[in-house]
Amino acid sequence: MHITITGNLGSGKSTICKLLNEKYQFEVYSTGKVQRELARQMNMTTLELNQLMCSDHKYDNMIDDATMRISRENKDKNIIFDSRLAWHFVEHSFKVFVSVSLDEAAARVMNDQRGQEERYSSLEEAKRLLAERAATEKVRYKDIYNLNYMDFSNYNLIIDSTYCTPDKIVDIILKEAKEYEKAGIETSKLLVSPRRLVKEEDITNEDKVRLRDLVSEYQKVDTVIDAVITAYKTEEDYEVQEGLDYVKAAFLAEVPYCEVKSI
Template sequence: MHITITGNLGSGKSTICKILEDKYGFEIYSTGKVQRELARQMNITTLEMNQLMCSDHKYDNMIDDTTARISRENPDKNIIFDSRLAWHFVEKSFKVFLSVGLDIAAERVMKDNRGKEEQYSSIEEAKEKLFQRAQTENMRYKDIYNLEYFNFSNYNLVIESAYSSPELIASIIMKEAKDYYALIADNHGQMVDRTRILLSPKSLYKEEVTKEERNALKGRISEYEKIKELPNVQIAAWKDGDSYQVLSALEEVKAAKEAGVPFLLTALNIQ
């Protein structure tokens, strides 16, 4: 299998890729390391490197050509591509997007040791710089490739990384990837256009569930507590930035949250 993993800055891509390498035997190809090393060699920040790449596309082309070549030359190897755009350049892959809100992303990068190029003096500075970097990268991808990086329909699996352990997320990615490759086999080797979005009930409903609500949902909560895999329910929600408004099955979201269900399959309308 070839699995391409991208996502929001600070979403935990490198950590999850390392688990997939250690536990499931995948090789990792990381273009982020290439970009950070280029910035270090030029004695500039990662954000400055992104801005430079907006005007000089030779760095993008170098990374993209290498990614495509590795995928073509290794069709029988299990490879994880930890890369912003590998989903576009790897011809046949299971495309994963890791989603995380800006507040949690900023907290994570503040704790990480990413070198002097990515050091921040406060959470607010981290949020501002992460937002700027994401905007810069998105503009560059649209300019060079006419791609909408944050359009979830580009991916086969969108999974939130804010409230679940990397180990759990890695195991779900593996299960979803195996299911997806089984669909391809059933489709005579042709790729399948399918997107599944898995979000945490904690993000879908951030308010506290009241005692009265919990009592009313007691039976449903008990049923959710018995579930070992994803519940057989799909939630509809509206996404605006980092916020969600549940459009259907709100009581199911509340019950799942109280039962500690990590993810719900969600259909999203995005602002």
């Protein structure tokens, strides 16, 4: 099984890849790992290759070719590809996008030790610079490949990491990947925490009484409620159009996810 994982900056995808390796023995090929392999083949250091990539896009293409070759030559291995665009270049994979709110992403990178180049003086600065970097990457990939890696329709599973632990996300990814392999058809599923779909202050005491039976039912749910939720994707969150009561009940029952149909 080959799984390609990309996501928002600060979404925790590298941690998820590490856990898939530790818990389920998937090999992990990150873009950085492929780049180091290519540098060795060219008798260069990774720094020298990085400098060349800034001025010549052919090295991006060489890394893409290496990613494709690795996927072709290792069809019998369980591999995770940790890369912005591996979903496009790996010949057959379960394609995952890990999303996260900008506030949470900024808080995570503020707390991480990511080196001098990723130090921030405030949460607002982290949010601003993360948003700018994401916008720059989006333009770069559009210019080089004519691709939008932020388009959710590219993926089989889009999973929100804002309020869920990496361990839980890893188990869900593997479960969904196995179901995808078994079905043999292209599907796309968007899993979003109810805490991103509704705010606690929007749930009234009347709601708590009215939805008491549904909340009791949802407290038995381990991962995803069985209900139709439709929502508009806003710039940073979602605006529920249908199924708001289900979302409120899931919030109160502390269910990790709702499956959302984005419109």
